[in-house]
Amino acid sequence: MTIIKQYLWIPLVVLGIGFIIQGIMLLEYERVYSNAAFVCLSCIGIEEAY
Amino acid sequence: MNRYRRLTQISSLILSNCYVLSGLKYCPFPIMNCHACPLAATACGIGALQNFLTIGAFPFLVLGIFILVGSTIGRLLCGWACPFGFFQELLYKIPTNKLTLPQWTGMFKYLVFIVLVVLLPIIIHEPWFCKLCPVGALEAGVPLWLKDDGIRQMIGPLFHAKFLILYSMLYLMMITERPFCRMVCPAGAMLSLFKKISLFRVSGVPDKCIPCSKCIKKCPAGVTPISNDCVMCMNCIGTCRNVRAGSKHSK
Numbered sequence: 001m002t003i004i005k006q007y008l009w010i011p012l013v014v015l016g017i018g019f020i021i022q023g024i025m026l027l028e029y030e031r032v033y034s035n036a037a038f039v040c041l042s043c044i045g046i047e048e049a050y
Numbered sequence: 051m052n053r054y055r056r057l058t059q060i061s062s063l064i065l066s067n068c069y070v071l072s073g074l075k076y077c078p079f080p081i082m083n084c085h086a087c088p089l090a091a092t093a094c095g096i097g098a099l100q101n102f103l104t105i106g107a108f109p110f111l112v113l114g115i116f117i118l119v120g121s122t123i124g125r126l127l128c129g130w131a132c133p134f135g136f137f138q139e140l141l142y143k144i145p146t147n148k149l150t151l152p153q154w155t156g157m158f159k160y161l162v163f164i165v166l167v168v169l170l171p172i173i174i175h176e177p178w179f180c181k182l183c184p185v186g187a188l189e190a191g192v193p194l195w196l197k198d199d200g201i202r203q204m205i206g207p208l209f210h211a212k213f214l215i216l217y218s219m220l221y222l223m224m225i226t227e228r229p230f231c232r233m234v235c236p237a238g239a240m241l242s243l244f245k246k247i248s249l250f251r252v253s254g255v256p257d258k259c260i261p262c263s264k265c266i267k268k269c270p271a272g273v274t275p276i277s278n279d280c281v282m283c284m285n286c287i288g289t290c291r292n293v294r295a296g297s298k299h300s301k
Contacts, residue, residue, distance in 0.1 A: 005246060005247050008121075008247040009121040009122065009244075009247055009248055009249040012117055012118075012120075012121035012244075012247070013117075013118060013121050013122060013249075015114075015117055016113075016114045016115070016116075016117035016118030016119075016121060017114065017118060018114070019110045019111065019113050019114025019117060020110070020111060020114035020115060020118065021114075022110040022111075022114070023109075023110035023111025023112075023114055024111065026110065040085065040086040040097065040180065040186075040190070041204075042176070042177050042180040042181045042186075043084050043085070043086035043094075043097060043180050043183065043186035043190045043191075044086055044186065044190045044191045044194050044195075044201060044209070045181065045186065045187055045191050045205075045208050045209040045211075045212035045213070046201065046204045046205065046206065046208065046209060047206055047208050
């Protein structure tokens with residue numbers, strides 16, 4: 001169990017890098033933020049319905 | 051060590067709110083710095099995560115960054131780079147009567163993460179953590195309220211609720227150590243899951259711990275290095291032979 005804990009970071013790093021590459025390939029971040037212009041009304045505390 | 055940490059925190063504050071680097075806004079960072087702040091250079095990892103969940107997309111990029119950071123350096127960014135953590139440490143220096151939070155309050159951040167960051171965005175498609183986040187109120191709400199007439203006209207009950215949370219949190223920051231990190235921060239909650247398995251970590255052997263509290267007195271979060279709330283500031287290194295930092299761990 002200790003050995004697993006000791007080296008679990010290696011598969012996690014691989015998984016993390018894999019996810020990042022997948023995210024970049026899908027251009028998913030642009031898809032989410034392309035229309036938001038980075039002024040997020042929720043962050044400011046304003047309901048869009050007002 | 052603390053001097054280097056202060057320098058790193060100041061550098062991180064400037065870089066993450068340096069308008070000229072705003073091309074990095076496509077990159078979510080696992081620190082609490084609101085991307086709606088007019089000066090913000092990076093995106094908030096928690097805000098980005100909620101945005102993906104509200105549209106029903108799997109957040110590959112955000113999870114990838116959290117897993118990569120968590121499995122290599124754990125919560126090191128909390129103690130060394132988070133601008134909001136730095137802000138809390140500065141407010142705690144204001145001389146007032148101080149309060150020590152009980153250890154169980156640390157569990158509250160996992161509830162915040164599960165309910166506000168994961169479940170509500172998936173179920174009702176709204177980023178409820180962002181709507182209530184005191185970091186957004188301070189870094190985006192205040193400057194945009196001051197400079198934008200359109201924003202001022204749209205202010206409603208949610209804005210006031212958000213500011214009430216901010217005022218409460220500011221008061222707590224003056225009387226207790228890093229209350230937002232301890233009780234609320236969802237980024238800290240995610241990164242703390244890697245506490246026992248990350249490559250670089252601050253650790254101690256619970257069996258060898260004598261309750262001398264030397265490490266707690268040095269800690270800006272008021273916890274022991276064994277705790278999941280440890281922000282890896284490394285101020286406690288040297289106070290006790292049981293506390294270690296590095297990639298080689300005691301068994």
